[in-house]
Amino acid sequence: MPFDARTLAAPxxxxxxxDARAVARWLLFVAGLxxxxxxxxxxxxxxxSGLSIMEWAPIAGTLPPLSEAEWQRLxxxxxxxxxxxxxxxxxxxxxxxxIFWLEWIHRFWGRLIGLAYVAGMAWFWLRGRVPAGLKPRLxxxxxxxxxxxxxxxxxxxxxxxADRTAVSPYRLVVHLSMAFLLYAMLVWTALTLLRxxxxxDAPPAGLRRLVHISAGLAVLTMLAGxxxxxxxxxxxxxTFPLMDGRLVPEGYxxxxxxxxxxxxxxxxVQFNHRLLxxxxxxxxxxxxxxxxxxxxxxxxxxxxxGLGFAVALQYxxxxxxxxxxxxxxxxxxxxxxxxLVLTGALLALHALRRPAPQPAPG
Numbered sequence: 256m257p258f259d260a261r262t263l264a265a266p267x268x269x270x271x272x273x274d275a276r277a278v279a280r281w282l283l284f285v286a287g288l289x290x291x292x293x294x295x296x297x298x299x300x301x302x303x304s305g306l307s308i309m310e311w312a313p314i315a316g317t318l319p320p321l322s323e324a325e326w327q328r329l330x331x332x333x334x335x336x337x338x339x340x341x342x343x344x345x346x347x348x349x350x351x352x353x354i355f356w357l358e359w360i361h362r363f364w365g366r367l368i369g370l371a372y373v374a375g376m377a378w379f380w381l382r383g384r385v386p387a388g389l390k391p392r393l394x395x396x397x398x399x400x401x402x403x404x405x406x407x408x409x410x411x412x413x414x415x416x417a418d419r420t421a422v423s424p425y426r427l428v429v430h431l432s433m434a435f436l437l438y439a440m441l442v443w444t445a446l447t448l449l450r451x452x453x454x455x456d457a458p459p460a461g462l463r464r465l466v467h468i469s470a471g472l473a474v475l476t477m478l479a480g481x482x483x484x485x486x487x488x489x490x491x492x493x494t495f496p497l498m499d500g501r502l503v504p505e506g507y508x509x510x511x512x513x514x515x516x517x518x519x520x521x522x523x524v525q526f527n528h529r530l531l532x533x534x535x536x537x538x539x540x541x542x543x544x545x546x547x548x549x550x551x552x553x554x555x556x557x558x559x560x561g562l563g564f565a566v567a568l569q570y571x572x573x574x575x576x577x578x579x580x581x582x583x584x585x586x587x588x589x590x591x592x593x594x595l596v597l598t599g600a601l602l603a604l605h606a607l608r609r610p611a612p613q614p615a616p617g
Contacts, residue, residue, distance in 0.1 A: 274384040279448040281375040286441040288368045290594045292361070293434050297590030299361045300484060301583040304354040305422060306338050308362065309415065311408040317366060319359050326352070338420040365404060372400060386448060396440055403433045424485025424518065431481045435474070438594060439601060446605045453608040459549050463607045465542045466559060470600035472535035473566060477593050479528040482518050484590075488525040489581045495574050498526060532570055539566040542603075558606040562599035569596050 299305045309332045310316065320326045330351045333339050343350065376393055379385050385393065410430045413423035483489055498504040504522040516523040543563035550556035572589045579585060 271386065274379075275386045275448040275451070277384065278379055278386060278389070279445040281379070282441045282445040282448075285368065285372050285375070286438055286445070288364070288371060289434060289438045289441065290591070292364050292368060293431075293438070293594050294587055294591035295357075295361045295364055296431075296434070297484075298583060298587040299357050300427075301581070301586045302354065302357055303338070303342065303421075304357040305361075305411060306336060306414040307333055307351065307354045307358045308411075309333060309336065311411075313366075313404070316359075316362060319356075329355070336415050337418055338414065342420050362407075365407070369400060369404070372397065389444070389448075392440075392444055396437065396444075399433065399437055399440070403430070403437060406430050406433055421487070422485070424482050427485040428478060428481035432478060435477065435594075435597060439597060442598065442601050443605065446601065450605070453610050454555070458555055458607055459545070462542065462545045462549060462559070463609075465538060465545060466562065466600075466603050466607055469535055469538040469542050469562065469566070470604055472531055472538060473596050473600055476528065476531040476535050477597070479524070479531050480590075480593065482524045483528045486519070486521050486524055488521045488528075489577055489586070491521050492525055493577055493580050495577055496529075498522070498529075532573060536566050536570045539563040555606045558599075558603040562596075562603040565592070565596045565599035568592060 308316070308329070310329075320329060326348060330348045333351055343354075376397065380390070380393075406426075407430055410422050410426035413419065413426050414421055492498040492504060494500075504526055506522045507520070507526060508516055508523070510516045510520045510523075517527065518524065540563055543560050546556045546559035550559070569589070569592045572585070572592055576582075576585045576589045
């Protein structure tokens, strides 16, 4: 960040505002890295690359293999797991290298995020530029980021179990949920630093409630999508809007106990994802109409409209991904645009915060 002598000469209030803006820009930069990480994670999963590295080596794993002996050692490790034996048997060390690099990039990008966060936090902290009251939040984000690395390995390790060729859908959803949580906390904190006080114009209460429900449904759709990804359910029922000619697919309640259908039944998991997505689309669309009719042109109306457009784009990508039977590039784009929807929800919810209280008349 360039040095600006005017900051030191500015009044304390101005320096505080400048510090808040600088910290917000840093947090948004880290959030952007997380967004890219989510997209890389989607590509890693869709190409079957996620189990290619069977060691958790936070320091030593920073560098890729630098010798043929090391490549052979890692390849020999990979050949011991079910994914190789049942899916990739005999594809050779060159095939192994193809799936290795994407997983290595995924882990390297995670280390890059950690470095960007720790370096930025230390820079602001040691110079006394962290806004008042923000230090506990920054420490919490650091702890959650470290936990995400451990959760990632916990997820990968599930793919080494007997008869498994992919990671546990439950652990995948936990890992994805933590990524969304970290991203949301980074963006929300940055937005609050940039706009610490809500506006004084109260939007219609019904609109605020509608946007909250729309955002909640969008997040539930993303989590349901995690189970679709974990079960590879998108490779089934590749018709729309019906599922093999039925509104509700046959076999929706086949599993016992009944709750397992929500997370382990391919037909039910895909149907639930479609249903939640459709509900989110309808409510976000209605919120757009309400905002257009009741709000003046400006940041608040723009935020609600942006959420609606993001949900519509994601819905269209989801349908296209399904009909084209999940090509890796489109599935990766679909996962990346989920973060755009989350961003739209955060912007709309932040813009619709309850207005600041009016000062008492003197």
